[in-house]
Amino acid sequence: MKGAGLDGVSVHHVTRRTFCRWVGAASAISLGCSGAPETPPSSTTGRSKVVIAQDPKLRDTRGKLSPQRVAALLNRALQALFDRDHPAEAWHQVVRPGQVVGLKVNCLAGKGASTSVELVEAVCESLQQAGIRPDKIVVWDRLNADLESAGFRIRERGPGVRFIGNDVLGYSDELYAHGKAGSLVCRTLTEVCDVVINLPVLKDHSITGVTIALKNLFGAIHNPNKYHLNAGDPYVADVFMLPPIRSKVRLSICDAFTPVYQGGPSYMPQWMWPFNSLLVSLDPVALDYIGWQLIEQKRAEAGMKPLRELKREPRYIFTAADAQHRLGVCDPQRIQVIRI
């Protein structure tokens, strides 16, 4: 299976060294986010921007997401993040034509608590408007079955956008290690994608406190079940540090349409609320910190205990920001929240 690729998508290997040269030339790493040549610092103030874009009318009267409104919300969020007048200009800060763009969705919980089909469609549409060919867009998660259970149709080849589980291409031969993590990384990420856009869901997690942007990359490795000890600390941060992951994940767009504030990561309709929002950031740590606060706030409103008292405070978010990781910032003073 070595060198296996998707039909029509060339498989190539960006080694760590090439990547560093590539990034170094542009000196564009901001706040520890894995930078791309075009990626600017996420704000002009030296702080990490987190955009919370909300649309109360995102759903129709029957509760169905409006694809047009989701697309509009997404583009507004990207424009706010990059301070651009036109959506395509904003997307050009993330990707450039010719690149293979991976979209890491979160489908383990099945329909209702997974990345929305409407959001993925909107991202695909925006990427195409930014010049990315549809066959260069790869929507992926752990298993084909997981993607299907979240409402996606598997498409491993052909002219359109690809939808493919890691069970198709398998995992790297190389064992990547950082701190307490040692894992094989899916070939979809290591060999197919140039850039990954992280599309997590905003959810409570019964073991790790919350699962948002950082933890979504557990779906890129072969052994996530080993890393839920100690509420995921430092494992979540260590996994994100694995070179192929850290170097390729460019942007996080969190689906917070109906977040789960208790009972996650499973689908728990009784503990979800219609937040109708997207959280967007170049800094996955800042995004996780803000997302965590939103969940705590909702839990408090519902009379539930804070995660700390339940021994599942997501301390891995702080670890991700420490001197050994520098994946982003979690100091509220250094996070600029932009609500639109």
Next chain:
Amino acid sequence: MDRQLASSNPATQVPVDQAPLTECAYRGFDTPCWERREFLKCAAATGTYWLVNPLWAARTNDAVFTREARHYEKLPHKQVKCVLCPRECVVDDRERGYCGVRENRSGTYYTLVYSRACSAHVDPIEKKPFFHFLPGTAAFSVATAGCNVNCKMCQNWEISQVRPEQVQAMYLPPDKLAQLAKQTGCASIAYTYSEPVVFYEWMYDCARASRPLGIKNVVVTGGYIKEKPLRELCKVVDAIKVDLKGFSERYYQEVVNGQLKPVLDALLVMKSEGVWLEIVYLVVPTLNDKEGELRQLARWVKSQLGPDVPLHFTRFYPQYLLKNLPPTPIATLERAKQIADAEGLHYVYIGNVPGHPGENTYCPRCKRPVVERIGYQIRGVHLNRGKCKHCQQPIPGVWKS
């Protein structure tokens, strides 16, 4: 040491029929008897149809390997609590436990590795190692994917630290395994290589299926298992070898990702159930080789399990996530043996050092060798009905009549 030989390519083939395997089962030590290539050759030769899918198991029929797990509790909101091992994972719907081979599906917990053999070899029993259990016989040795700890020095991590769908596997139900062991002339079936606790249900049923054929059953485990399932298992198996990985909680926490106390508790249960027991202690330079730790270990074994439980000090080689350490110096192993000997243990061995005199069994009374070994080979047995030929001292163990 029990390293598996088969490669673990990310591919899976699920037999849809049961082939007679006598032709392909290779009866040589240290040679995989049933690697995929031979397996397919055999299948072709016998004209049996096999579904060969070079992709991953998740794309094939997982259902044949899926059985409801035996030791778990149902919790509210479709959660389950596994009570097979001391980890006691609480698992959400659609998630898996730490072992990676048990999955919650709508509030019911399933093992995904029932009859899902990812390794099958005929090995000398000395390779497990068992030194006091039918020496010179072959053990039909099997494993599935998965483990309930994550040792940084795991020599079989390519099967133990992966999920079942990430490794080649074959369908090997209990009756078929029992027949295979019989047909290949094995005296025992060994559940080994990865961690048999995680494939408990299959192991248990295989042991029950093979006993009527006169096949013994031996378990090679880290001993990280709760009392109830362990007591049940002890009723159907004949011998257990425990990898006691260190003698400090710190080592278990930092290197093993487990706990020492439950392993010691499990050893006491095994002793009380009367199964034949041997202990292996892999000596890792600088991490678990302190004199005080080794002395405490020897004292504990002698006082809690008795002086006749064999203790093997084996040599570490750099592996997996511990590649920065050198192999254990032989002098360190010899010092460990001296300590345990001095504490009064009768059968202390040095392992992974072929040709070392510490591989032999010596009579504790007349001090002469009663079983001579080089590597996994038996060079001489000087026993008569389980007694030293020279001085008639009974040597504990399970010996050929």
